[in-house]
Amino acid sequence: MNSKQDSDKPEIILTGDRATGPLHLGHYVGSLKQRVALQAIHEQTILVADMQGLTDNAHNPKKVSSNILNVVADYLAVGINPSITTICLQSKLPALAELTMYYSNLVSISRLERNPTVKSEIQHKGFERSIPAGFLTYPISQAADITGFSATLVPVGDDQLPMLEQTNEIVRKVNSLAGRIVLNECRPLLSNASRLPSTDGKNKMSKSIGNAINLGATEKEISAAVKSMYTDPNHLRVEEPGNVEGNIVFTYLDAFHPDENYISQLKEHYQRGGLGDGTTKKILEECLQEMLRPIRVRRSEFLSDKAQLIDILIKGSQVSRDKTEKVLFDVKDIFGLNLF
Numbered sequence: 001m002n003s004k005q006d007s008d009k010p011e012i013i014l015t016g017d018r019a020t021g022p023l024h025l026g027h028y029v030g031s032l033k034q035r036v037a038l039q040a041i042h043e044q045t046i047l048v049a050d051m052q053g054l055t056d057n058a059h060n061p062k063k064v065s066s067n068i069l070n071v072v073a074d075y076l077a078v079g080i081n082p083s084i085t086t087i088c089l090q091s092k093l094p095a096l097a098e099l100t101m102y103y104s105n106l107v108s109i110s111r112l113e114r115n116p117t118v119k120s121e122i123q124h125k126g127f128e129r130s131i132p133a134g135f136l137t138y139p140i141s142q143a144a145d146i147t148g149f150s151a152t153l154v155p156v157g158d159d160q161l162p163m164l165e166q167t168n169e170i171v172r173k174v175n176s177l178a179g180r181i182v183l184n185e186c187r188p189l190l191s192n193a194s195r196l197p198s199t200d201g202k203n204k205m206s207k208s209i210g211n212a213i214n215l216g217a218t219e220k221e222i223s224a225a226v227k228s229m230y231t232d233p234n235h236l237r238v239e240e241p242g243n244v245e246g247n248i249v250f251t252y253l254d255a256f257h258p259d260e261n262y263i264s265q266l267k268e269h270y271q272r273g274g275l276g277d278g279t280t281k282k283i284l285e286e287c288l289q290e291m292l293r294p295i296r297v298r299r300s301e302f303l304s305d306k307a308q309l310i311d312i313l314i315k316g317s318q319v320s321r322d323k324t325e326k327v328l329f330d331v332k333d334i335f336g337l338n339l340f
């Protein structure tokens with residue numbers, strides 16, 4: 001495909017987040033910043049994936065329900081503009097659940113079990129022999145999300161590439177059943193920011209481990225998180241040379257500090273010796289405090305008016321219902337199910 005042509009043509013963009021916790025700095029560098037830029041150029045929808053969130057939290061549904069509005073407030077606080085980006089709630093779009101049912105007939109269990117992301121999540125969550133059917137099949141539901149909006153471009157992290165691959169397999173099967181192109185394949189848009197490591201440098205960012213900095217983190221929380229950050233364990237004295245590779249403080253400085261030259265000088269100094277972790281952490285803390293302060297203020301303003309957040313979801317879901325129902329009609333047609 002001609003990439004010039006691609007970049008000239010507005011894309012239909014769909015992204016989504018499981019509503020299982022407030023969003024953090026990893027979401028910010030990996031995808032939120034990109035969405036803020038994309039909304040000015042393309043037709044963008046963001047799906048708050050509450051149903052997908054339940055696929056591994058059905059016994060603790062509050063984890064999902066109590067985070068729906070938090071996630072919407074996070075979007076608005078970083079600059080997602082609901083008058084140009086549609087923000088909608090997955091559980092309010094029944095056409096997506098119906099599409100999932102039809103697509104389920106086109107995907108084998110063994111294909112679902114081969115999905116590498118699902119495979120590692122199953123191991124991680126210790127599901128082993130009692131995998132919820134909804135969890136194993138969530139890639140089908142994600143295919144319904146993507147095709148339900150006729151998305152052409154899906155900005156994702158690399159862990160989501162297997163979902164897009166499965167989506168396109170379903171698209172090809174549907175089209176081949178129909179004998180014509182009913183659904184379009186989608187393309188991933190990978191963020192060029194590399195994945196932000198957790199503050200402990202070891203695990204995936206997780207609220208329960210407490211190794212992520214949320215967008216709504218208080219000043220104290222930011223300070224504590226930076227102070228506990230993993231640095232170079234062999235850098236015991238200020239005078240000694242330190243390692244910047246794998247030193248999370250420098251990884252975060254690279255990701256968030258606006259002055260690249262200053263950071264490269266700082267790295268040289270650290271590698272030469274004579275620069276302590278207390279100082280590098282102080283520089284990082286100032287930078288994060290400055291960046292997160294306005295986001296935190298806006299976030300709490302938005303959260304103080306829940307009716308407004310709900311109204312945004314109602315309007316976005318209404319627009320989305322119309323779009324997804326059209327696609328459902330086309331898919332049902334293939335199966336001869338539009339008798340009345």
Ligand code: TRP
Nearest residue numbers: 014015016017018049052142145
């Ligand atoms: N699986 C995605 C995640 O965990 C969330 C998601 C649900 C999604 N539906 C989507 C992402 C549709 C892109 C498109 O982050």
